[in-house]
Amino acid sequence: MRIITANTNGIRSAGRKGFFEWLAKQDADVVCIQETKAQRDQLEDPLYHPEGYTTIYCDAIKKGYSGTAMYCKKPPNNVTTALGWDPLDSEGRYIRADYDNISVISMYLPSGSSGEEAQARKDVFLAKIYPHFLELKASGRELVICADWNICHKEIDLKNWKANQKNSGFLPHERAWLDKVYEEGGFVDAFREINQEAVYTWWSNRGQAYANNVGWRLDYHVVTPGLVPTIKAADVYTDERFSDHAPFTMDYDYSL
Template sequence: MATPLRIASVNVNGIRAAYRNGMGAWLDARGVDILALQEVRAETEHVTELLGDEWSVLHDAATAKGRAGVALASRGAATIHRVELGAPDFDSAGRWLEADFEVGGRIVTVVSAYVHSGEAGTPKQVEKYKFLDAMQARLPELAAHNELSVVMGDLNVGHRTLDIKNWKGNVKRAGFLPEERAYFDRILGAERDADYNAGAGLGWVDLGRRAAGEVDGPYTWWSARGQAFDNDTGWRIDYQLATPALAASVTSYTVDRAASYSERWSDHAPVVVDYSI
């Protein structure tokens, strides 16, 4: 008999601020089994205190306090976890956290990832490419490690024109640069490939695009400028990327967009996926 598994991922933009603005109520009502967080921007004790005793927490803080930070919280403890990504001299702290979880007699590998935002033509963009290089190199290793693997989080790249409302005005901005989007072509296959998102590239599946189809969005992040949220002028930069075997087990995909601007507790919306393991 299959075991249901609900995994949610969200950039909380500071977990303490998110809880002050209503994250706890959302989490209490959502029935999540594994929760992947990005941009935690807190110490481990803050995370465990806010989530409560019912959660087992893994947290990798950034080298610089108050920056980045990724976490995985689960109803049951992970069997093993890893945080290193890339070359030894590359600082990936607070941006990559892998863990193996036992679910229904199987092992599911979950990664919470927070890719740099970058800035075109600056050293920040160089660091972003270093991270994307390391991530691209790690993905085949992950798939070889476990056929039931998923990488999720704020990956800070809109892969296709469908993923950004105002894409024409952003082709020279970090997050939609051709060089960045090419990484996703290599991971998922290019849009022109017959088997795009179904075995092309490195073989990973973009669960959001598979669920939504060839439509705009659904977006997961909105700028605070103007009325971007109210007008749904957003970016889809939060993903769950799964191996084909795990993708085949998906029963539901949802972006938990807040009902109104005042009800948001982060500038990102949670991505919630139900699996049957």
């Protein structure tokens, strides 16, 4: 099972930069997209409906903002795109595809970088989504939560960690929330199971951040423990730049 997660920072922009040509060569079973920044009526071109995949889009009410998508080679048994609370529902931040014994989630957590109000909304989101994770895990299903988490967990996960300790994305309480997801919730950062190196998935468009690899690891596969023995490989693709994030692929010895 190959699962790709990618924040496209505008799926139409990524499409113009060759994202879908790259994707066609990846033989992914599930593709999780965040930040589509488009409405479905703007995505009628076949480019945005990859051949051989069931296509799911979840749009924000606000045009040109947020939004998630999922492309599934095997049609899911069930799809969920709302949990009954905002901003998750109104901003199109969640898609879950359920199969027989496993669920795959594409999720886009809010950023708090624009100010105190944005950070407060992010904190509310974190408080509300955590019990949902526990509920899904308690059902006994395996889970792969693919997301732009908008949080770096450890110092190794961003280049300039000392200078960012008071900035959204590396605040102590955000990092403690991820600690809770892993330690109390029992979830696992799949990438860190097989790679302990400083690897980044997002680079600011300011200055020469990408050229100098001054990045942040914001895009994770978070999985249930039962999937840990199945983890085979991980890859962050940086040969081409489709977005300010890089596509992140993981392979599992597991069949949908």
